[in-house]
Amino acid sequence: MIPAKRKVPLKVMNSQPNKTKLASGTLALSCSCRPVLSIKLEHPSTCIHLDCLRLPETIVIMLLLCLLLVTLTPAFGDDLLTVATNNGCGKIAGLIRSAGLEDALKAAQAVTLFAPNDEAVAQIPSDVLAQLQQNATLLASVLEFHVVPQVAHAADITNDLLLPTLGAGDAKLRLNVYTSTQTVYHSVFPAITVSHNTTQVVTAEGSAVVKTDLAADNGLVHVIDKVIYPLPATNLPLTLTFNKELGSLAYLIYQATLTDALVVTAEGSAVVKTDLAADNGLVHVIDKVIYPLPATNLPLTLTFNKELGSLAYLIYQATLTDALANSPFTIFAPSDAALNKLPGQVYNDLLMNVTRLKEILFTHVVKGVVFSKGLSNGETLTNLQGTSLSITSGADGVKVNHVKVVTADVPATNGVIHVIDTVIMPK
Structure with a gap:
């Protein structure tokens, strides 16, 4: 597991009161001359304990720095896919490679991958998975929606937060934070005490985030419990209309004049997609060609x-x-x-x-x-x-x-x- 924080606690055990100290950032080294120098280097992934013969202090310090470098190398060397694989997301990493996105993801800087775990991938219906595997373009569009082009720490996620994705157009990932409090009554005769247990669930398009802030060399990985598919592509009334099981409700909403509760138009043409970013401006999609043109009063x-x-x-x-x-x-x-x-x-x-x-x-x-x-x-x-x-x-x-x-x-x-x-x- 990749530690979220890369501080390395270092302990140098020496019984001599006369010490020479070297401090740099979060690193503090302490050594002295004696027949045997006992050194213990502790790290979440490594514990090194060695006894040295009497050596010059500079050599001891160099030895410690080398040990520190070896210990930290895994923490700084793992890319997003390696971190995901090491945390139970090997299947989605395989799909990312199949879609030809591995190199792009490794080259990207400061990104966040919302990685479905292996159980989530296993829940994809077989016919849907087959369709995704046979259509590299569709698979890539689904996977790109799971990648945010910025580092999004769990502590910065708020309810109804919309984050940009690498998906086509203006595709945004919706994050929600749900907090619930359970009241528990404890009876120890003759007194009754009350405690409140608060739990918090973070979701990405409804998929629960089960692991957060897994550090990689070019970003973060959050593990989610479901693949985000199908992708959110239309507003609520249109989504109801295009769903073969929900058309009747869409019709009732239309009859109740609620479909256009919020309508933006351009010369009477409804704006159906907004703020699609381009390298030199924005695109808004409308549902009708503006013609004839307004030429006179x-x-x-x-x-x-x-x-x-x-x-x-x-x-x-x-x-x-x-x-x-x-x-x-x-x-x-x-x-x-x-x-x-x-x-x-x-x-x-x-x-x-x-x-x-x-x-x-x-x-x-x-x-x-x-x-x-x-x-x-x-x-x-x-x-x-x-x-x-x-x-x-x-x-x-x-x-x-x-x-x-x-x-x-x-x-x-x-x-x-x-x-x-x-x-x-x-x-």
């Missing part, structure tokens, strides 16, 4: 859209073009076909009554930018008229105040447009 975007020109004209007639051109807004825009549904007299009255026209237009506008990913079933939005717009989402699509959204996420430089098929009339 909201009024101009309406004007240039062949289905929305009538609404753009009404906004102009209501002198709202400038007001909607700069600040961020979301417009639920009735299409030309939707406006054509209005009786002719109603449409003409709106052109003659600017106040009423503004009321109707403000009913369709919400302050702030809300792409479709941010519209949740049962949600209520407040429009510029000060009234509520109720959002419903289901198998037949998204509706606002029971009016169907026929085209979502038309981007503009200062907001977004959702095209609807009917005019929402204020009460």
Whole structure:
């Protein structure tokens, strides 16, 4: 076993009171001239006891330094795989060699290996193990997730700590610390005493850490009781969706509008992976190509859209073009076909009554930018008229105040447009 601390206690037994001492760091040597010099060198892995004839003190000191060097050589010479093998992780070390990662792991500096023990490897289902052994790329990706490119001492691990790994992308290893206290009552008549036994369990992606801080020449090894596989690749809702046994729960979560409890979008495209490091920046993965590009403000975007020109004209007639051109807004825009549904007299009255026209237009506008990913079933939005717009989402699509959204996420430089098929009339 490789000692975590490399201090070597050294004892020199000499009955003579007259001593010469040499001290350097944690090493202290004491010797003197006498017919027989008795020396005992103690180390966790070695105990050397020798009796010397009368020798010059300098020679004795050199002899002791040589013995010390021989004793410390194993502690400073063992690489990560050797340390892992010596601590019951020989099978995972063999898989690391099979994946062609041995040289890279030996060359790495200041790394931490979370090494599954032999019992953990034996628990891998035979078909899964065969798949890993036949696919070197997959095996390497699994093993790289067990390696952290920094020295992570057990004392520095905190609950829900995320550590970077050598895995692809932004793969992070989640560490947890669980503390439990058991109350024990001791009865020794006539008194009753109480004691509290506290235990602590550290896990890496749910695998218990059973040995910690095993020192190697280029890092540390922590032994865990389970191979981390499959790797955490998606968030909770997506993981449920892609699991053939959990699809029903994923559907219920979707129906309860909890899937997008936290959504980040880029021009309406959901960001599904974040902070993937590159040598010259970062990559965020999105679920949709951003097209068409937001090239003009909201009024101009309406004007240039062949289905929305009538609404753009009404906004102009209501002198709202400038007001909607700069600040961020979301417009639920009735299409030309939707406006054509209005009786002719109603449409003409709106052109003659600017106040009423503004009321109707403000009913369709919400302050702030809300792409479709941010519209949740049962949600209520407040429009510029000060009234509520109720959002419903289901198998037949998204509706606002029971009016169907026929085209979502038309981007503009200062907001977004959702095209609807009917005019929402204020009460």
